[in-house]
Amino acid sequence: MTSSESSASNRGFSLSRAALDALDALELEVAGAQRSETNDLYHYTNANVAMYNILASGTLRLSPFESTNDLWESRPLHPNLSSHHDDENWPEGSGHMDLWADIDRNIRLHAKVVCLTRDFTLPDHVWNRDASRGWGHLSLWAHYGTSHTGVCLRFDRARLITAFQEQTGSAALRFHGPVRYVSTQGVGPHGLDIGQIREFGVDAAALAYAKANHESLFFRKYRDWENEAEYRLVLLNQSLLPAHIDIRDALSGVVLGDAFPERQRPALWEVLKAYPDVEVQQLRFQNRYLHCFGPLAPEPAAKAAPWAEPRRSGSLEERLGAFLEATAEANELRESGKLLAADHLTIIDQAMAALSAELGSWPEVESTAHRHPEAVPVEQRSRQPGTPGERVHYQAGFMCVVENLPKPSHTLVAAAAVQVLDGPRLRLHGLVRTEHSDPDGNRRAEHWRAASEVSADEAASALSALLAGVRAAVNTVRPTFDEQRGQTPGEAG
Numbered sequence: 001m002t003s004s005e006s007s008a009s010n011r012g013f014s015l016s017r018a019a020l021d022a023l024d025a026l027e028l029e030v031a032g033a034q035r036s037e038t039n040d041l042y043h044y045t046n047a048n049v050a051m052y053n054i055l056a057s058g059t060l061r062l063s064p065f066e067s068t069n070d071l072w073e074s075r076p077l078h079p080n081l082s083s084h085h086d087d088e089n090w091p092e093g094s095g096h097m098d099l100w101a102d103i104d105r106n107i108r109l110h111a112k113v114v115c116l117t118r119d120f121t122l123p124d125h126v127w128n129r130d131a132s133r134g135w136g137h138l139s140l141w142a143h144y145g146t147s148h149t150g151v152c153l154r155f156d157r158a159r160l161i162t163a164f165q166e167q168t169g170s171a172a173l174r175f176h177g178p179v180r181y182v183s184t185q186g187v188g189p190h191g192l193d194i195g196q197i198r199e200f201g202v203d204a205a206a207l208a209y210a211k212a213n214h215e216s217l218f219f220r221k222y223r224d225w226e227n228e229a230e231y232r233l234v235l236l237n238q239s240l241l242p243a244h245i246d247i248r249d250a251l252s253g254v255v256l257g258d259a260f261p262e263r264q265r266p267a268l269w270e271v272l273k274a275y276p277d278v279e280v281q282q283l284r285f286q287n288r289y290l291h292c293f294g295p296l297a298p299e300p301a302a303k304a305a306p307w308a309e310p311r312r313s314g315s316l317e318e319r320l321g322a323f324l325e326a327t328a329e330a331n332e333l334r335e336s337g338k339l340l341a342a343d344h345l346t347i348i349d350q351a352m353a354a355l356s357a358e359l360g361s362w363p364e365v366e367s368t369a370h371r372h373p374e375a376v377p378v379e380q381r382s383r384q385p386g387t388p389g390e391r392v393h394y395q396a397g398f399m400c401v402v403e404n405l406p407k408p409s410h411t412l413v414a415a416a417a418v419q420v421l422d423g424p425r426l427r428l429h430g431l432v433r434t435e436h437s438d439p440d441g442n443r444r445a446e447h448w449r450a451a452s453e454v455s456a457d458e459a460a461s462a463l464s465a466l467l468a469g470v471r472a473a474v475n476t477v478r479p480t481f482d483e484q485r486g487q488t489p490g491e492a493g
Contacts, residue, residue, distance in 0.1 A: 026128065030126060035122060036120060037120050038120065038134075040157065040252070041155045041160060042134035042135055042153065043117070044143075044144035044152050045150055045151060045152075045153065047150050047264050049150075050151045050153060050254070054153065054247070058246055058247060059244035059247060060244065061242050061243070062114045062234075062235050062244070064112060064240075065112060065218070065234070066109060069225075070225060071222075072220070073218075078100045078103075079209060081100075082192070083194035107207075107209070107210045110236055110238060110239070111234060111236045112236075112242055113234050116231045117134045117228060117230060117231065119132075135154070139227055139228075140227075140228060146257075151255060152254075154251070159249050160233075162250075167244075167245055175219070178231050179232060180221075181220075181221055181223045182220055192209050207236065219232060233245070252278060253279040254278060254279070255280075256281065256283060258283045258290075265299065266299075269298040269299070279294065280294060280295055280296045281294030281295060282296055322386065323385075326385040326386030330386075330393075331385075337420030337424070340420050340426070340456060341394055341418045341420050341426065344428075344459055344460070345396050345397075345398075347463060348397060348416045348467070351398075352400045352414070355414060355470075355471065356402075359412075362402065365402050365403060365404055365405060370401075371397070372399045374413065375415035375449075376417045376429050380392075381395065382395050390421070391421070393419075393421065393424070395419040395420070396417065396418065397417025398415065408437045409437050409485065410435070410437070410484050410485040412434050412477065413431070413435065415429075415430070415431045415470075416430050416466060416467060417429045418459075421453070425456075426454055427453045428459070429450070430449065430466045431448070432474055434480070434484070
């Protein structure tokens with residue numbers, strides 16, 4: 001059994017010799033194909049960083065070099081130290097560590113880097129021509145693209161390098177190039193000389209060492225990272241803060257991960273309005289093969305919802321101002337209307353409480369009274385501030401509810417309410433209705449309704465007449481109510 005067959009068998013399945021040969025042939029085809037490097041560089045990141053930091057600002061951040069994921073780079077560097085026999089103040093014992101720490105601060109802790117991925121194409125005859133594309137690294141999508149929900153930004157290499165060289169200040173060292181992956185790494189062929197450190201300062205000597213050894217310092221990683229095909233831009237200056245590169249002329253594309261959230265597409269298209277020439281592509285992972293579709297176009301605008309266009313004209317600021325002004329005015333009118341209606345509302349409350357106590361003596365019923373503007377017709381009830389229609393400053397009322405026992409079955413409702421209108425005028429309402437519980441829905445019947453609109457001076461007498469009308473209507477409706485609930489008028493008497 002071959003090694004491939006043994007491996008397949010150990011995983012719990014078997015492949016035919018022909019199938020194994022076909023897989024091996026595809027791998028050999030990719031491994032032996034001539035790769036052609038393109039002018040594109042890719043940067044994997046999560047969706048929020050891409051949209052709200054990079055694209056929104058038009059800049060790409062060079063992050064602290066010590067934040068990289070290889071221990072060769074994230075841990076302190078101790079270069080070789082040399083001296084002449086007559087150098088003074090050679091550091092003894094722990095002094096070596098202090099000097100190395102100072103060197104490290106001036107090299108590694110002052111270095112900033114942006115990590116990108118190189119892009120390669122394969123010949124047309126290769127079945128998997130995308131095997132080496134910069135956007136096609138599943139491990140990078142998992143690590144840096146937040147499990148395929150992020151994006152991969154595509155840059156024109158020449159334009160990005162130009163921006164990097166022109167925008168990062170003159171008092172700095174700038175390096176760029178591909179990373180070489182090795183299994184053994186030293187600290188450079190040349191060390192630092194104590195005499196030069198004393199002569200020129202540790203900062204100048206450290207930067208001179210970094211310039212002479214930048215390939216081994218910044219462009220070597222352990223071979224485990226080889227799949228990243230990394231290309232770097234490295235800046236070394238005296239600031240400990242990150243630096244930024246303007247990428248608006250260098251950005252050429254945005255590749256969306258296979259799991260890029262649909263809910264974030266509108267925000268992406270919005271931020272990309274500043275980049276009209278940038279191409280957007282979508283990755284889809286199907287049957288263990290990564291496909292890149294595109295370019296995509298912004299989704300057509302959804303059909304406008306009924307509330308999308310306000311009836312009022314004006315800017316958002318103007319409409320919001322009118323909204324708040326209408327609300328404040330309504331609150332003021334409500335408070336004054338509440339005062340105007342207070343005495344009349346007290347009379348309604350007392351009348352409904354007394355009526356409830358009286359009707360509670362009917363056989364087989366339960367009677368309660370509570371606050372509710374039931375008597376006001378639905379079409380005349382108050383509207384929210386600023387909306388079209390009649391303006392009602394204040395409304396309130398009470399209702400008496402008589403329910404046949406056992407509940408729910410038959411109900412009689414008597415109600416009265418008051419509204420305060422412009423003028424100011426008061427509108428008084430009275431209502432008597434019955435309701436029958438039915439499996440197909442409650443059936444309501446309105447037996448009496450009255451309303452009158454009067455001035456504040458006329459309201460007391462008008463309310464007295466209205467409440468008398470309510471009481472009379474209840475007595476008129478009682479025989480019908482008793483009959484519906486199985487009580488004869490004689491029993492009710």
